[in-house]
Amino acid sequence: MRGMGKVFPGVVALDGVDLDLYPGEVHALVGENGAGKSTLMKVLSGIYRPDAGQVLWDGAPVVAHSPGEARRLGLSIVHQEFNLVGPLSVAENLFLTDLPSSGGLLRVGEMRKRARDLLARLDLALDVTRPVESLSVAEMQLVEIARALASDCRVLILDEPTAALTRAEVERLFDVLRGLRSRGVALVYISHKLEEVFALADRVTVLRDGRQVGSGPAASWTREEVIARMVGRELSGYFPARQRQPGPPLLEVRDLSVPGKLFDVSLTLRQGEILGVFGLMGAGQELLARALFGAVPGTQGQILLDGRPVRLASPAAAISHHLALVTEDRKQEGLVLIDDVVGNTTLAALRRFSPGGFLQRRRQREVTGRFVERLRIRTPSLSQEVGHLSGGNQQKVVLAKWLATEPRVLILVEPTRGIDVGAKAEIYQIMNELAAQGRALLFVSPELPEILGLSDRILVMAEGRIRAELDPARTSQEEIMALATGVGVAAHGGPGSGAPAGGGRP
């Protein structure tokens, strides 16, 4: 790609970017949220028409670039946002482009078999006749990836494929990707998880503000150098130092159950505390979060707030008790994509902005403006439709929406999903501040480092139950994984085998 340029109203998304992809090489693309990574890949795959620049394929310029043309050339892409058809089955989604058929008639048996084989490559045993909408986010993510693997491609682009995956799944995915690399496929890998980048990539290109600010062999760079190029400054202290003194219990949960899914979960959340919850895919940690928030009908059990029993029968009730839930799936459950930044940021707290029912639009904009600054949300204006923001910036808007409600108990499910390192540090900082103000945070994440780095205590879940409660200072990633997979250790908070994996790491 030569001199790629792309402008959206109010934003220069790409400004003269060059990118070379070679067979048998993994090329990592990194940069802050809104740096233009996804845009570059959408231009490459024919979705956006570039305003400047040229795509060369085997040295020859590509004319009439379109998604169809890109596919014909042998390009596959896993988009950052899911592009699955909810009501259709897993198998049908996998082969949507070329449903196996003879004379127009579907070959259902063959399709299902090929689907199972394809999923097996990712170690995923799913009923391929299930509608995709019934899958968990992680399963959807894997189906998206499998779909890109369905066709024999020469170039495979993965735009944050692991945002919703846990480590085991990521490892499996990497095996598959390394296999493709050795078969001469050119890979583009976009991720905010720099460990992954260094584990996989041969070459790294850094984008900042739509410009290429560095490109070279992965081995020649350190993590810090990459970050410095991305954010254009030094980042000090990744996880903020923990100096909290958790206060009295704020939220007590007794025997919370969702029949068949969640069993007798009891926990205590103290003022000024961050409680980390970890579990593998489907272990129920997200369901727990939703159930606490009154979003799961049929939930049984007792919840006490400040020692008094409360009934959280609906999200509205939970919110009125100053709970907030940052959901996992921003597109479906987090945002009104066709509304603007102001509308989304103030949605859950709209009452505060409308005494007597009339909106105080100036205050709405002021407060939104403050969040945009504080969370460094990159948007051309406060009136931009959030659907047009980059994925990471959308995630920040979700966070802003809940912070605007000034919650006492903040439940966060994968709040840093798709967020760049710089912004992650800020979010960690904010979480820390919130805790310091005496609020309580329940923090669900599939990323062990951040769980270990932020939490005061860690709950490990498996099969809908709490398996263990651990002290982050005295445990390790290995121990947590073992507890979560149910291998080996069964005891309670056993002594960690590795070194403490505390805060302060860059």
Next chain:
Amino acid sequence: MTENRWLGWMQRYGMLAILVLLCLALGLMNERFFTPSNLLVVTRQATINGLLAAGMTLVILTGGIDLSVGSVLALAGAISAGTLASTGDVTLAVLAALGVGALVGLANGLLSAYPNLPPFIVTLASMAWARGLTLVYTDGRPILVREAAYRFIGGGYLGPMPMPVVILLVTYALLLVFLTRTRWGRLVYAIGGNEQACRLAGIPVNRVKTFVYTVSGLFAGLTGLVLTARLVSAQPTAGVAYELNAIAAVILGGTSLQGGRGTILGTLVGALIMGVLDNGLNLMNVSPFYQEVAKGLVILTAVLLDWALHRAGSLGLRSRAGEAAAIAPPNEEALSRRGPTP
């Protein structure tokens, strides 16, 4: 377990159960309801709505709508009868009906797909101009049909089966295969489920959309043919307001107006419920003014019952197996259970 299975069945076939219930109730209230001749009459009467609703199902599955079917029916019937009157050629007349229908449908499809105009407006416009053309063509007068071969399409029998019923069953059988077993059939669902994703997957979205409107038009033409043959005359005012009944049958049958979810057999059940209701109210000699009231209330009861069945089902299952679709409104749940998965 048996209870569980029963509930599962009810959820999947809720509207069918309601149809059966409705029939039983009518049978109890009027001994003539279950006579074979009456059942044939009901089915034949449901044919018109059933055929329009069949094409409408495809359109709605893609997330669109076709308001023009009633007018297209009239235009196709008129031109068909006109062709017959001037040429005496039955084959030509049949082709004329189908051709006119498909053509108007094609126009609807092209306009809804390529410039991506709102189908509601495009087909509302067609509803107006096709009705106008019908009036111009017929000069506002019915066109009589004399040929016995043509009349046979509406009034004849194949064995014990009235021709319209035969046509209805063949149509639904074809569509069933199309929707569940063919590539384009699945694409119809896919486009309704997530058009954007389909475009990204390189699916010929515009062609599929054009296709479904063409099919809807074709079926409207076919319906015009059957109706003209049944009435032995083409009526310039035929089919007024039929579009709403067709859409109602589709939705009663469990297809979502958002697209992506629904079944063709559901539509058949929906059309039969509406037909049975009309017939039953007539048989019981409900006064015409109260018939409208009764019809509204019965339709409401049907969807409420269906909803209650699903709810009972999901609650029952929940306490047992623990399904808990959190915040999702109960109805979405209901719909997803009738998903298109083959």
Next chain:
Amino acid sequence: MTENRWLGWMQRYGMLAILVLLCLALGLMNERFFTPSNLLVVTRQATINGLLAAGMTLVILTGGIDLSVGSVLALAGAISAGTLASTGDVTLAVLAALGVGALVGLANGLLSAYPNLPPFIVTLASMAWARGLTLVYTDGRPILVREAAYRFIGGGYLGPMPMPVVILLVTYALLLVFLTRTRWGRLVYAIGGNEQACRLAGIPVNRVKTFVYTVSGLFAGLTGLVLTARLVSAQPTAGVAYELNAIAAVILGGTSLQGGRGTILGTLVGALIMGVLDNGLNLMNVSPFYQEVAKGLVILTAVLLDWALHRAGSLGLRSRAGEAAAIAPPNEEALSRRGPTP
């Protein structure tokens, strides 16, 4: 820059531009079109559709639909006229119209929100039963209105302005404030944009939904009042098929049937386009058969023009500033530009 600005304007106010164009064309073809008295006549005629479309806008913004408005109009008008006939109390008669409308709307809303039944079916059922009740109540005959105070609502003037026009303007002004300046107004958009997210944000989705149907019913009642006063009699057949016209005005005005996007002033423009078209065709004495044809074609031309304007706009921008959502259907783009942002 100027060109750019012009295009931006056209995109935002495309349908308004088309309305102006249509008026200019009609003015050229008939010198009487632009007389003040004719313009008042047009506006007064657009009132009926405009009022129904106003309530419909709220419903459609939440992603719903209300097919019952025509029947509710008739029922409210009949009961209002009946109340007047039996009590002679104009205030009571006015309240009766509004109350009946709001009540039916409330029923629609409760059923669409709480058990989350498909609004298409719920309001289709109401369309049937409300019409039935109207026929029962009136025994199929018009009810005369004698009181001058009541007639004033339909036939009177406030200064130079006909009362219906005054009512129309007040209604739209209120709705404009409601939709752009109040919390619930924003929620109407938000629910249409993403209902699921709203539920999780603790928004009283069901109450807002119930509210919009109630408002739609209330406006249908108001329309019934105005129409009855204007016709100095309540007609049992009043409002048949008005729902389609109301929906058409809403969509012509740029509101998306998917919900979440649209403006109330757009609806006013939509209703005016339809009113001007009817008036113009009458003025030019187009033969009745051809009128339907003309109406269909003009509506089609309008949406095509609107689309072309947006496209030209986005092409212009693209070659200059570079917008190019190749994959996004052009219309979505177009719609997004008319977003709910006040």
Next chain:
Amino acid sequence: QTVGIAVSTLNNPFFVDLRDGAQAAAREAGVRLLVSDAQNDPNRQLSDIENFIVQGVDAIIVNPTDSAAVVPAILQANEAGIPVITVDRGADDGRVVSHIASDNVAGGRMAGELIVERLGGKGNAVELVGIPGTSAARDRGQGFNEVIGKNPGIRVVARQEAGFDRAKGLSVMENILQAQPRIDAVFAHNDEMALGALTAIEAAGRQKEMIVVGFDATADAVQAVKEGRLAATVAQQPVLMGELAVKTAIAHLKGEAVDAFVPVPLKLVTR
């Protein structure tokens, strides 16, 4: 004994009167009367009559939505051996015991002649047309235009559709009033449109300028004629039609001979 009456529509006072007449006669004779309403849809009417046949009624009275489209229904009744009587509109084919009606074409002529006479053979007329494609609109228009055609002094300056509907009659007439500086007479295919037009004319203050003639002689219209606002309305006597239809059916069932055509005279209602 059971008699079924299939009415074309009950959304119109004219047919409600017709039904009332039939019901009164049936009550008097102690006969059970089933009523169906086709809502102007010929297909629905065919279903209605099929349903009557299934129920085994002894006689069927049809007020056809359309003379051609009613034929298959009548043939089915013939096959089932059930006697058929048509009322208001005839049937193009099939065996019918008796036809009871007044002549719509003649009614249109009466209206035309009245207008010619009142205008002294010279002036501008407006015709408000009923739902296009219905027989009433067709026949009344035909009769009216026959007469006007023979009187070159009278020009039809506007011929517009108003759907047999009062609201539409009002707005269409408002528009025509804008377009036409001089109108001497208005003929509406039914009273609903005539009354709607009258409201528009009076609101425009142009009631002195023109006369309005309607059709049907509904209660409202007759009242308006009495008040001198409506020049005339052509009365079809629907109540009488309904009564005669039931009486004829009963007579036939008793084995009495009945006339094949029972004309119901038209009356011009004027002040």
